[in-house]
Amino acid sequence: MEDYEAIIGLETHIQLNTKTKIFCSCKADSWTAPPNSNICPVCTGMPGVLPVLNESVVEKGVLLANAMNAEIQDISYFDRKNYFYPDLPKGYQISQYDRPLAKGGYLDVPMPAGTARHVSIWKLHMEEDAGKTKNELGRRLIDFNRCGVPLIEMVTGPDIRSAAEAAQYLIRLRQLLRWIGISEADMEKGHLRCDANVSLRPIGADYLNPKTEIKNVNSIDAVKDAIEKEIDRQKREYAAGKKVEAWTLEWDEENQVLRKMRSKETEADYRYFREPDLLPVILDETRKQRILSDFPELPLARKARFVREYGIPDYDAEILTGERSLAEYFEDAVKCYGGDPKRISNWIMNDVMRIINASGTTAAELRLSPKYLADIVKLVDEGVINTNTGKSLLEKTHLSGKAPQQVVSEEGLGRVSDNDAIRQIAAEVLLESPKEVESYKAGKATLMGWFVGQVMKKMKGKADPQAAKTILEELLK
Numbered sequence: 001m002e003d004y005e006a007i008i009g010l011e012t013h014i015q016l017n018t019k020t021k022i023f024c025s026c027k028a029d030s031w032t033a034p035p036n037s038n039i040c041p042v043c044t045g046m047p048g049v050l051p052v053l054n055e056s057v058v059e060k061g062v063l064l065a066n067a068m069n070a071e072i073q074d075i076s077y078f079d080r081k082n083y084f085y086p087d088l089p090k091g092y093q094i095s096q097y098d099r100p101l102a103k104g105g106y107l108d109v110p111m112p113a114g115t116a117r118h119v120s121i122w123k124l125h126m127e128e129d130a131g132k133t134k135n136e137l138g139r140r141l142i143d144f145n146r147c148g149v150p151l152i153e154m155v156t157g158p159d160i161r162s163a164a165e166a167a168q169y170l171i172r173l174r175q176l177l178r179w180i181g182i183s184e185a186d187m188e189k190g191h192l193r194c195d196a197n198v199s200l201r202p203i204g205a206d207y208l209n210p211k212t213e214i215k216n217v218n219s220i221d222a223v224k225d226a227i228e229k230e231i232d233r234q235k236r237e238y239a240a241g242k243k244v245e246a247w248t249l250e251w252d253e254e255n256q257v258l259r260k261m262r263s264k265e266t267e268a269d270y271r272y273f274r275e276p277d278l279l280p281v282i283l284d285e286t287r288k289q290r291i292l293s294d295f296p297e298l299p300l301a302r303k304a305r306f307v308r309e310y311g312i313p314d315y316d317a318e319i320l321t322g323e324r325s326l327a328e329y330f331e332d333a334v335k336c337y338g339g340d341p342k343r344i345s346n347w348i349m350n351d352v353m354r355i356i357n358a359s360g361t362t363a364a365e366l367r368l369s370p371k372y373l374a375d376i377v378k379l380v381d382e383g384v385i386n387t388n389t390g391k392s393l394l395e396k397t398h399l400s401g402k403a404p405q406q407v408v409s410e411e412g413l414g415r416v417s418d419n420d421a422i423r424q425i426a427a428e429v430l431l432e433s434p435k436e437v438e439s440y441k442a443g444k445a446t447l448m449g450w451f452v453g454q455v456m457k458k459m460k461g462k463a464d465p466q467a468a469k470t471i472l473e474e475l476l477k
């Protein structure tokens with residue numbers, strides 16, 4: 001059998017986290033709203049209404065275009081994409097066609113093996129979402145809540161070569177969307193939707209075979225599974241001497257199979273034309289600069305800088321830049337601490353992350369601030385508290401929101417190295433244990449450990465054991 005390589009392109013729809021929809025003032029997020037409760041004449045396509053562009057959709061689109069290294073266009077237009085479907089009340093979708101918001105662009109996606117895949121971006125444009133239909137009890141139900149929710153459609157070139165690479169692309173895209181704050185990017189909630197175009201060709205060939213399009217996948221794992229299944233299916237078709245046709249396939253998550261939905265439409269079927277009710281989108285230099293004025297350092301760049309600047313391992317840097325507020329937390333804590341950044345990294349990865357995960361918050365929302373973390377690590381470094389006390393102090397600081405030093409003094413957590421206090425307790429212990437004192441004096445030296453233990457117990461573990469031993473030896477002379 002001939003050896004084939006997979007040629008994969010991904011079409012993603014990104015739901016923007018704006019407050020309102022793209023052309024009306026209905027709330028954009030209807031996740032918990034009852035069906036058809038978040039609609040108005042504009043988003044349900046009543047006659048005589050006019051769309052008004054939500055400028056924050058343009059701003060978020062510009063942020064994404066910049067993050068994808070795409071060329072933001074000075075002028076772009078909205079177009080009508082005409083098709084008939086029950087969930088599309090106007091009979092057309094307002095989208096962008098030949099003059100989109102941005103052109104070109106790419107994402108260099110690191111692969112676990114240490115290589116990278118250069119994924120080019122072919123298309124990046126703004127559009128409105130359609131509604132939802134579902135079949136229930138033999139009836140077709142329609143929910144228009146999602147009509148007019150702002151989307152960015154982004155299409156990659158056919159640059160991806162395996163299902164695993166497709167998954168990595170989506171993982172990095174999701175990270176990026178959250179990082180620049182334009183989408184919650186939750187695939188299960190449809191904030192990030194992905195269709196995959198898959199074809200095969202003999203290794204070494206430079207032509208493209210017909211591709212199939214996989215739709216309706218709602219998790220990164222499902223995208224990976226569906227692509228793997230489709231690659232296998234096409235391999236079998238070619239091995240049997242058959243042709244692969246340009247079908248649209250639907251992923252059935254429950255049964256883990258692909259089903260043929262329809263033969264694919266071509267773009268001509270949509271009869272695109274300019275949207276006459278909206279002005280062109282103008283993005284001059286001043287406006288672009290204003291939108292991009294506080295554009296953040298992106299996750300992969302920040303990861304590389306963490307390794308370079310703080311000398312922490314790649315593994316640590318990857319985790320610490322998994323989410324933007326965590327990366328910021330780390331850097332702030334390192335600044336407050338002033339010592340070895342790896343020590344802060346260890347405390348975050350071992351302990352602070354556990355608190356973050358258990359409380360379901362982000363690093364930015366922790367009452368255990370970066371400064372408090374640095375204070376706790378310093379208290380451990382200086383021997384004021386031991387490591388275990390330090391770990392429980394993280395939790396106490398997180399719960400109370402009080403400064404660690406305050407918790408230490410209020411709860412008396414500090415190690416007692418005050419010799420007078422230890423001497424007093426040691427004397428008590430010896431007075432209460434005449435038999436042991438006798439045996440010790442008769443030569444049973446191993447009892448010293450027991451005496452130290454008794455002192456520690458009375459002082460609830462806060463005595464410095466070395467100081468206790470020295471004092472006990474003096475008293476027993």
Ligand SMILES: [Zn+2]
Pocket residue numbers: 021024025026038039040041042043044148
């Ligand atoms: Zn509306």
